[in-house]
Amino acid sequence: MKYYNLKDNHEVVDFKIATIKSQGSQKGLFFPESIPQFDKEFMQNLHLFSDEEIAFRCMKDFIGDEIPSDLLRKIAAEAISFDIPLKKISERISVLELFHGPTLAFKDVGARFMSRCLSYFLKDQDKKVTVLVATSGDTGGAVAHGFYNVPGINVVILYPKNRVSAVQEKQLTALGGNISALEVNGNFDDCQNLVKQAFSDEKINSELFLTSANSINVARWLPQQIYYLLALKQWRQHENQDPVICVPSGNFGNICAGLLAYFRGLPAEHFIAACNENDVVPDYLKNYQYHPKKAIATLSNAMDVGDPSNFTRIMELFDHQFDHLKSMISGYSIDDQSTLQAIQGVHEKYGYILEPHSAVAFASLEQYLDENPEKKGFILGTAHPVKFPEAVEKAVHIKLEIPEALNELMKKEKKTVEINADFEELKRFLLK
Ligand SMILES: *Cc1c(COP(=O)(O)O)cnc(C)c1O
Secondary structure: OEEEEOOEEEEEEEHHHHHHHOEOHHHOEEEEOOOOOOOHHHHHOHHHOOHHHHHHHHHHHHHOOOOOHHHHHHHHHHHOOOOOOEEEOOOOEEEEEOOOOOOOEOHHHHHHHHHHHHHHHOOOOOOOEEEEEEOOOHHHHHHHHHHOOOOOEEEEEEEEOOOOOHHHHHHHHOOOOOEEEEEEEOOHHHHHHHHHHHHOOHHHHHHOEEEEOOOOOHHHHHHHHHHHHHHHHHHHHHOOOOOEEEEEOOOOHHHHHHHHHHHOOOOOOEEEEEEOOOOHHHHHHHHOOOOOOOOOOOOOHHHOOOOOOOHHHHHHHOOOOHHHHHHHEEEEEOOHHHHHHHHHHHHHHHOOOOOHHHHHHHHHHHHHHHHOOOOOEEEEEOEOHHHOHHHHHHHHOOOOOOOHHHHHHHHOOOOOEEEEOOHHHHHHHHHO
């Protein structure tokens, strides 16, 4: 498969280069040259295939022979080597629990897939490779764990000071070794901008081999399609209509992967972009005007994004046809108070504990289903409630059990370097 740069479609690269470079010139994102269709038999008979086989088949067309099939099979299997159950919450709404991986958030899948691809592609590289990544909360931990102790690779994570939860902060600051964490006086968009600037800085690129692990990277973005196939396989065990799929969205990588799977032939009734008060996309879907905004801090901090990178990929998928886009995606914006109410209400009514991101999704899907009562759907449960204990405990008034593995981590010391949202400070750190 070849990938072209959305900002300059003369720049065409293979999967390897897209993975290593992360983005093309003018900070453009890479996009597959064609949308490979799922085999119809395969799509109709998902229940006959193991999860590992589904993951492999989902990815194979995007990688071709750039990674040998037996290795790709292994990489795909390792990326999903934990439970991903679809559970029924209410009569109309189920949840795909994507949070049973090592850092208790869905980003583990993409991060594990990408780290393994990258270390395969760079195995003969003699320059030291630096993975530079901005995080609004969960990416950092997933990337840190995905790359921890991978030989020849250093990881530098930028996160907004005081805007990540205690568990998230430990997951990205306490590992040490080849992982460094920079605490930025600013918000997520500042972190993301610093990273983008570093990628276009000549001096940095002449001295370091820089790459990114954000969802702009195709090797992190594409494997997220697998969630939707695994969900559908389970969905069909107890439902016979196509699902409305509701995705808690920040940088829009996850939902964009779902939409890509849809364009390849995954049956879906409708998609919902569930946002917190950072509502650029819901606003766009309502008014046909895209206005990036400064990110606002909310309880669902991993979705505090004011200018979602992957939106341009979504536009490309829909061939910039607004009416088509609008017929397939609805957007909702849920504020913190409604988020807490959803956590509380779902716990009271159904005995299920949501965390803030999944609660935003639940509230959005519920609104949509109230308007479309003949439909049913599922949300993507993107994080484990213990990652956000303050919000969850405030809503449900019960103490959450911290898993043993997390307790160990919470005892470790936080190691960070604090910087301002100033590119020169980042540059000094990287070049020292
Ligand atoms: C990253 C994240 C999201 C948002 O995913 P995007 O792909 O950036 O839209 C939602 N929920 C949680 C818990 C996350 O960590």
